[in-house]
Amino acid sequence: MDIVITYVDGNDPVWKQDYEKYTNVPVMQKRFRDWGTLKYLLRGIEVNMPFIRNVFLVVSHPSQVPQWVDKLQLKIVLHKDIIPEEYLPTFNCNPIEMHLHRIEGLDEEYLYFNDDLYPLATCRPEDFFREGKGVLGFSRHFLVSGMYKKICRNSDTHARKALGLKPSFCFVRPQHTCTPMFKSECEQLYSILEQDILASLTRVRTSGNLNQYLFLDYQLYKGRMINEKISNKHYSVAVASPEKLKSFILSPTRNLMCVNDVRLSEERYLKLRSAMIEAFELKFPQKSRFEK
Numbered sequence: 001m002d003i004v005i006t007y008v009d010g011n012d013p014v015w016k017q018d019y020e021k022y023t024n025v026p027v028m029q030k031r032f033r034d035w036g037t038l039k040y041l042l043r044g045i046e047v048n049m050p051f052i053r054n055v056f057l058v059v060s061h062p063s064q065v066p067q068w069v070d071k072l073q074l075k076i077v078l079h080k081d082i083i084p085e086e087y088l089p090t091f092n093c094n095p096i097e098m099h100l101h102r103i104e105g106l107d108e109e110y111l112y113f114n115d116d117l118y119p120l121a122t123c124r125p126e127d128f129f130r131e132g133k134g135v136l137g138f139s140r141h142f143l144v145s146g147m148y149k150k151i152c153r154n155s156d157t158h159a160r161k162a163l164g165l166k167p168s169f170c171f172v173r174p175q176h177t178c179t180p181m182f183k184s185e186c187e188q189l190y191s192i193l194e195q196d197i198l199a200s201l202t203r204v205r206t207s208g209n210l211n212q213y214l215f216l217d218y219q220l221y222k223g224r225m226i227n228e229k230i231s232n233k234h235y236s237v238a239v240a241s242p243e244k245l246k247s248f249i250l251s252p253t254r255n256l257m258c259v260n261d262v263r264l265s266e267e268r269y270l271k272l273r274s275a276m277i278e279a280f281e282l283k284f285p286q287k288s289r290f291e292k
Contacts, residue, residue, distance in 0.1 A: 137227060
């Protein structure tokens with residue numbers, strides 16, 4: 001089992017120059033802000049997920065890779081290695097998610113992590129894959145409001161299309177945590193819907209995009225998923241206090257923690273960032289093999 005992490009450092013001058021050149025819009029700090037916690041995600045993997053074989057870090061440019069990374073241990077994948085050149089550069093996670101299965105050397109079973117997710121307690125392989133199936137919670141939704149839910153519905157509709165299933169009034173939405181993927185299923189779906197997938201790709205997020213839920217819904221409808229929630233706690237920095245985040249990091253009641261960034265003041269961002277790093281240093285004081 002491998003792990004794939006997508007990562008963006010919005011402070012990188014090379015990345016910022018490309019963003020401003022190709023989008024003509026201000027950088028969305030809440031989407032691209034660097035919290036300085038990637039090393040703790042990697043330490044959490046090493047301590048709490050020792051069964052993981054390889055960890056791949058997917059970035060847009062070599063300048064995105066932190067200086068402390070040991071590139072012999074952490075496998076670096078550039079966007080150009082997996083995404084067709086005509087769709088680059090991209091500042092949208094959805095085109096990246098459509099092509100993760102193209103990573104060279106990727107295991108048949110892999111977990112997709114965003115860089116805001118942290119393993120805080122001991123995990124087992126069967127927490128994510130069991131009896132040839134992935135493990136993940138799914139919920140049904142009917143109302144579509146906002147761009148994100150439109151993308152979720154688009155993904156569900158296309159997964160059904162690939163399998164010849166009738167359209168449905170409702171759509172499923174996977175749990176927001178790390179997601180179990182089968183490389184062969186992703187390859188098969190991509191080959192069926194390649195034209196639709198390529199037509200959906202945009203440099204910045206739009207309601208016409210498809211996202212990783214396309215592959216997860218496809219796996220679900222094929223009977224390759226167990227509808228069971230992964231042990232995960234979700235926090236939004238809009239409401240979580242520094243004390244609450246520190247407390248959960250040091251004494252977690254779930255295996256994984258996701259910290260979702262939103263628009264907030266620089267002062268609050270710095271306080272939350274400092275609190276998280278302080279707690280992570282206490283939680284994971286030893287360097288991982290991914291660090292120099």
